[in-house]
Structures are given as structure tokens and as C-alpha cells.
Amino acid sequence: MRTAAIASGVVLFSALRAATLWSVGRTPGPTVDHSVAVTGSQRSIVSAEDEALLEDLSKRSFLFFWEQADRSTGIVRDRSRTDGTPVEGGGRNVGSISAVGFGLSGLCIAAERQWIPRAEAIARARSTLRFFAERQEHQRGWFYHFIDLATGKREWNSELSSIDTALLLAGVLTARQCFAGDPEIPRLADAIYSRVDFEWMLAGDRLLLSHGWKPESGFLTGRWDRYCELMILYLLAIGSPAQAIPAESWHAWRRPVTTFEGRSYVGGPDPLFVHQYSHAWVDFRGWRERESPRTDWWENSVTATRVHKAFCLRLAREFPGYTDNVWGITASDSRKGYVAWGGPPRHAAIDGSVVPCAAAGSLMLAPDITVPALREMRRRFGDRIYGRYGFADAFHPTDGWVNQDVIGIDLGITLLSAENLRTGRVWRWFMQNAEIPSAMERAGLTRAPRR
Secondary structure (H helix, E strand, O other), X not given: OOOOOEEOOEEOOOHHHHHHHOOOOOOOOOOOXXXXXXXXXXXXXXXXXXXXXXXXXXXXXXXXXHHOEOOOOOOEEOEEXXXXXXXOHHHOOEEEHHHHHHHHHHHHHHHHOOOOOHHHHHHHHHHHHHHHHHOOOOEOOEOEOEEEOOOOXXXXXXXXXXXXXXXXXXXXXXXXXXXXXXXXXXXXXXXXXXXXXXXXXXXXXXXXXXXXEEOOOEEOOOEOOEOOOOHHHHHHHHOOOOOOOOHHHHHOOEOOXXXXXXXXXXXXXXXXXXXXXXXXXXXXXXXXXXXOOOOOHHHHHHHHHHHHHHHHHHHOOOOOOOEOOEOOOOOEEEOOEEEOOOOOOOOOOOOOOEOHHHHHOOOOOOHHHHHHHHHHHHHHHHXXXXXXXXXXXXXXXXXXXXXXXXXXXXXXXXXXXXXXXXXXXXXXXXXXXXXXXXXXXXXXXXXXXXX
């Protein structure tokens, strides 16, 4: 039995407590309607054996957010070691606000699946929202990217991050709906969302949001002006109940097209996560652009995932570790540090490493190719790459290198994508926030007939 570690108020469960976390017989939560889950064709792809794998992977992914969050503030560590111990050096007590957003959504999943008592999930969500509403340092509602676990103070000279605040807000609004019966959570969520001054983050532009702001130098020079993970940020900004930006902002960002082996999609030479994060919460199925070329963003990310697999298989000529069911590159650690690698086209740093959350983050998009990939990686490499929190962040299939860290946002996209494949719950909770479908309609998206 591994001895529980305690650091800055973050309590890591012992192996016995972790086992108890997954025990059955908890008081059930409300009955969940699964009718908005994946299509029948997607559902048939997941066998009973695969369902068991996804259940185990999801539980382990959630365990990171349960163990690696400060009990008082709810702030989630940016990363930990694969065995749950803190990383060494200056990052051991650093939290990530985007990881908090994934963690809040994870609490909803855990409560519905009875991995933890619903009352405990509500209490953790409530204390997290209370901290961010009443105590967390902010500027005009925007939060610093990296913050201290216990105090919320800015870390690493980080920026007020527009995209990371958006991912936090996504979790806040998910909790607002999942725990709507709580007397405090909806009010706190309303306060956090309505306080964000989206107009200020335009930074002098009429339509395009800035990447962020620093007190030492002002607004960052970069803007969200080209397709990437930005869709959720713009929908939150357009739908803001208090300080919205013009709906025309949706059409202000560029939409470059990549073509690979005869298949085209909107996107550039980016990590695969840019096609996943917005879909973790926003249910784009059945929506498309009203104006020509009438882009279907759901199908766009499905295509991007399929192209990415084909891209990895082409790289197999140089890196034979890439195979039909061992593939996937997205922003992650490498043996030389953190790299935002991806493609096509090829990122120069690609060295044959595999990032499991590339496939896992697209479970909801293309289960016919991603589920077999995770199954094969688990089978072939076993406990070398699969541990307390699921898959290691990255590994090399031929030379044996395995990253010894896991990263919160990579576990988060794994957890949410798996749940959306299995039940569609995260989509349903998030889309129950009236601001979101309203923003989609204002932005010029229209509901298309379901196939």
C-alpha cells in the first residue's frame, strides 16, 4: 500500500482509499437520460471489453483531479508524477486554471457514475466556485494561467489567459447545470461568468480577442485570429450575459484549409487538441455555418482526427513505432521538454513519440479508430505506460522512453471525451446553459437536419 503524500493541503488518497473511491453501492444521483448520447453507429463500436477499458481509464483520469486539487481552494495541480507524487522543483505547488475547468466537469461525471458520493462532489464544486468567485485574484474577471495551489497567487510570471479562463468557465457552467439543485452553485457560477469583461479583452480591436494580459507589459501581441481551440472562447464571449462582444467576432478569425491525401479540413499545422477542446463541452453535432461554405465543425474535427492518423502512418516510414493502432501526436512533454507538436504538416520536433491523449481526446469524434488505438497501447505496453492516472503523458514505442509526469489538461480531455462518447452527459449539461445555443445562433450557426 502506497503511503499517502501530503503537500500544501493536497491530500493524496492511499491505495486503500483509492479502492474505496470506486466502490459500488453509493446513494444514486438523479436518473440520467442517455438519449442524447452518441449515435447508434458509434455506440455499436464500443464492445463490452472496450467499455471496461473506458471505465477504468475514466476513473483513473478523474482520480488525478480528486487527489491533485487543494481541498480548500479547489485549484488543481498543473501536473504530477505518474504515481501521484508531486513533481520536483518549483512546479510542485503550481495549479492550472484550465485544469480546474476540466476538474469541475470531472466532478459532475464522478457524481453521476457514483465513483464518489454526490454530496462530496457537490461540496468540492461549491468550495471551488466560492474560492474563484470571492477570493481568487483576477483582473476584470480574467484569471492568471498558473497559480499557487493554496493561495491562488500568480505563478511563473504567467499571463491573464483568455483561453484558459474560457476552459475554466466551461467547467463552471457545466457544474452550474449538473448541480443546479444546490442553493449556492448556480449563484456562484453566475457571478464568475457575468464578471468577465470580454470587451476589455478585445484590447482596442473591434472583433478579435487578445491572448491575454500581463501587469508588467499590458496586452499580449497575439490575438485569437485563426482557427484553433478558440471556438469555445468566442461562444462564451458572444453569449456573455453582461459584457458580450459582437457576434461578428465569430467570422473575424481566419479559417485556413489543410489538405492531406485528398481530405481537407479547416485547420493548420497544429496539435490535435485544437480540434478537441471546444468539442469537449460544446455539442456541435447538428449545427453548421449558415453562410457559405457552411462549415460543419463537428465533421471538421472528425476529419482532422482521421487525417492525423493517416499522417502518423505516413511518418511510420521514418518512425516504425507508429502503426495502425499506435499513433497520435499532440502537445505534450517530450524527452527535451514540453512541445506543441502536431501536424500535418510535420512539426520539426517529432521524434517518434506517441501521446495517448491525442487518440483519447478524439474518442467522442472517431471511436472506430481511437478505441482500438487505446486498447492496443494498453495491451502492448501495459504498466510501463499505464498507471495510477491512466496513460503516461507520452512514450516512445521503440526506444522505451516513458514520460514520468502526467498533465492535468491531457487527463481532462481524456475524461470528457470518453464520457461524451459513452453518454453525452458533458454535452448535455453544458448546452443546457441558455447562453451557449443563443451564442451559436447569434454567431450564424444553424441547426442542420440529423442524418
